[in-house]
Amino acid sequence: MRLVASRQRSEGMGLGSMDGAGTDLVGFRPYRPGEDLRQLDWNLLARLEKPFVRVTRREAGESWAVALDASASMGVGPPGKLQRAAECTAAFWALGCRLGARMRVVVSAGEGAQPRLFEGRSREGSGPLLRFLEELVAEGCSGLGSVLDNPQWFRECSRVLCIGDLGGVTPEGVLSLRRGSREVSFLQLCSPQEFHPAEGPVEWWDPEQDEVLELDLSRADCLRYHDLLEQQMELWRSLASRHRIAHACRSTAEDFETLMSELFSR
Numbered sequence: 001m002r003l004v005a006s007r008q009r010s011e012g013m014g015l016g017s018m019d020g021a022g023t024d025l026v027g028f029r030p031y032r033p034g035e036d037l038r039q040l041d042w043n044l045l046a047r048l049e050k051p052f053v054r055v056t057r058r059e060a061g062e063s064w065a066v067a068l069d070a071s072a073s074m075g076v077g078p079p080g081k082l083q084r085a086a087e088c089t090a091a092f093w094a095l096g097c098r099l100g101a102r103m104r105v106v107v108s109a110g111e112g113a114q115p116r117l118f119e120g121r122s123r124e125g126s127g128p129l130l131r132f133l134e135e136l137v138a139e140g141c142s143g144l145g146s147v148l149d150n151p152q153w154f155r156e157c158s159r160v161l162c163i164g165d166l167g168g169v170t171p172e173g174v175l176s177l178r179r180g181s182r183e184v185s186f187l188q189l190c191s192p193q194e195f196h197p198a199e200g201p202v203e204w205w206d207p208e209q210d211e212v213l214e215l216d217l218s219r220a221d222c223l224r225y226h227d228l229l230e231q232q233m234e235l236w237r238s239l240a241s242r243h244r245i246a247h248a249c250r251s252t253a254e255d256f257e258t259l260m261s262e263l264f265s266r
Contacts, residue, residue, distance in 0.1 A: 028052040029099075032183065033244070062158040064096040067147045068107045068136075069164025074189075075138030079252045081189045085163040086133040087256035088187060092161050093129050097121070105129070106153045108164075110140035115147050148173035159183045165190060171239055178243050185246040187263050188236070192253045195229075197222055 028041055031051035039053040066089045074082040089105060096103045097120075107116040118132045145168035147153065154160050160177055162169075166188045177184045201216050215221075233249055240247035248263045 028054060063102040063104070063156050064092070064159045065103070065154050065157040065161070066092055066105045067144060067153070067160060067162040067164075068105055069144040069147075069166075070107050070109070070136050070138055071141060071143035071164075071167070072139050073143065073165055073167055076191045076194070077252060078191075080138070081165060081191060081252050082136060082138045084189055084252040084256055084259070085187075086136060088161075088163055088260055089133060090126060090130060091256055091260050093120075094126055096159075097126070101159075103129075104153075104157070105132070106147050107136065108140075108142050108144060108146050111142055113140075113142070115150075115153070117153075143168045145169045145173055148176060151176040151179075154182075157182065159185075161185045161187065163187045163189065166236070174239060174245065175243060178245065183246075185263055186236075186240070186248070187259060188247065188249040189252055189259075190249065192251050195251055197225055 028044060029052060031040060031053050035053060041052050041054055044050075044052045068085055068089055070082060074080070074085065077083070093103050093105070103120055105118045107118070109115050118129060120128060144162060144164040144166060148162070148169065154177060158181070160182065162177075162185070166186065174184075174186070197217060199217050199219055199222055201214070203212055203214050217225075236247050236249065239245070246263060248259070250259050250262065
């Protein structure tokens with residue numbers, strides 16, 4: 001997999017000023033419902049029309065994690081879902097490192113294999129992570145659910161970002177992450193074809209079972225498909241709303257800057 005790294009940074013997500021004796025400000029992050037409004041940065045609110053709070057040195061010492069789906073279904077594209085997921089992982093890693101957080105990435109592995117773990121700190125930079133991500137291959141049937149089955153991967157983490165197509169993920173797996181004040185976010189990636197299947201003769205390939213299904217889709221078939229997709233999305237939206245979990249379902253046709261900005265502005 002060839003990883004395309006980004007060069008841009010969204011305003012409001014970088015380091016704050018370190019000038020001045022005794023200051024503990026190191027950056028900003030999106031406001032979370034219920035937080036003390038006195039921590040809001042009113043200048044950013046006025047400029048961006050989105051609420052951000054100041055990040056202190058205490059929060060900068062947190063541990064953040066990414067749970068990444070690398071199952072065969074993540075190879076569907078173009079652009080490939082694993083490609084976009086890796087780019088979002090790198091962006092999240094860069095943000096965490098900029099704020100001084102300890103970082104880890106847990107990746108689903110092939111059938112019967114243990115998830116792969118990558119850890120690092122800000123002083124090491126993003127180079128080792130990018131090399132790790134570039135070696136990933138979408139394979140096997142064990143997706144994000146196999147990572148969430150063991151919540152010990154995230155025991156000390158204050159923020160967890162889960163990225164994948166969410167195949168095989170159960171509500172129990174999602175709720176196992178929701179502990180105390182931990183912030184949990186899910187980025188569900190679908191290829192453009194999964195959002196908008198074409199009418200007429202089509203071949204659908206199941207990459208995890210390596211099976212091909214030949215169909216002749218009518219307009220009614222496509223409408224039923226969209227109804228089922230919307231029902232699934234509504235289940236996710238309802239689950240996320242009830243348990244204060246951020247969830248976004250987006251197309252891989254969007255660049256990862258847009259995906260990450262949309263998710264963390266919620």
